[in-house]
Amino acid sequence: MMAYTQALFSAGIIFTVLLAVAALYCLLFSRNLIRILIGLELLTKSVTLLIALAGHITGHMALAQTMIITLIVIEVVVIAVAAGIVIGAQRHNQSLDVRMLRNLKG
Amino acid sequence: MTFGIVYIALLMLLLLAGIWTVMTLNLLKSAIGLAITSAILSLLLFLMAAPLAGVFELSVCAGLITVVFISAISLTKPLTGTEARARDHSRVKRFILLPVIIVAVAWGLYVMHPHLDLPLPAADVERDVRQVFWNIRRIDLVGQILVILAGVFGVVILFKDHPDTKGEIPRTPDAGRRTTDKDRPDTKEGTPA
CATH class of the missing domain: 1.20.5 (Single alpha-helices involved in coiled-coils or other helix-helix interfaces)
Incomplete structure (x- = not known):
């Protein structure tokens, strides 16, 4: 029974790694600022799943839940501020393309 | 046994939703895909006996963050038809490798078969x-x-x-105008006749 449980959670960790790979690919190869934020959000999802898996395996689910809640709060604040920055950049440059962000000097 | 089947099915759905979110061409569909990913993750959290985290994930990530993304998308200027076609062509070329990489990494992890020497649940843990x-x-x-x-x-x-964007009326007709090359006397266009 324990081997079955460990196999299940090993599968969970493999799926978490695959989701993180997809998110990192999105972060690296996207040129749209909003899509980069979506990649960041997906990466956070994989981290959330990893924390939940760790909590479930070790039996410290209450601690894992508090950490997930803290992570969600930080995630929301980061996305809200980043969305504001994206809207400001779009108004300034008339584009969401990261290659157009060349006026950060001075 | 049922737990295992539902758990693996949800994990597969989560990965598929994540890949669809990354690969779809439409930005709005991408935001919706992210909300679906969050909803599946919250189901997984419920399944792993983390109901409070699941509720937070469902209400905040699948709800609030999707609203923030859709608001940001609607506040920005959409691409024109030609720009969108050029973007789609370039994006398909850049993201066509993603499923191949995912399959390669999955195969590599399966072959390596990482043995996770995970500790057993502690006897007296906080509940x-x-x-x-x-x-x-x-x-x-x-x-x-x-x-x-x-x-x-x-x-x-x-x-x-x-x-300067509060709608203040400039005192003189030229007071609110920004300085351009024409205003400089040393430039060709600004030289008085």
């Missing part, structure tokens, strides 16, 4: 999330309050009106 949250991890609350305040002030500063 009540409220007790952990309010007593053991109390300092996290202070951090969360500070992060929320930083976010609020950040958004307020980002959307603060600049003095």
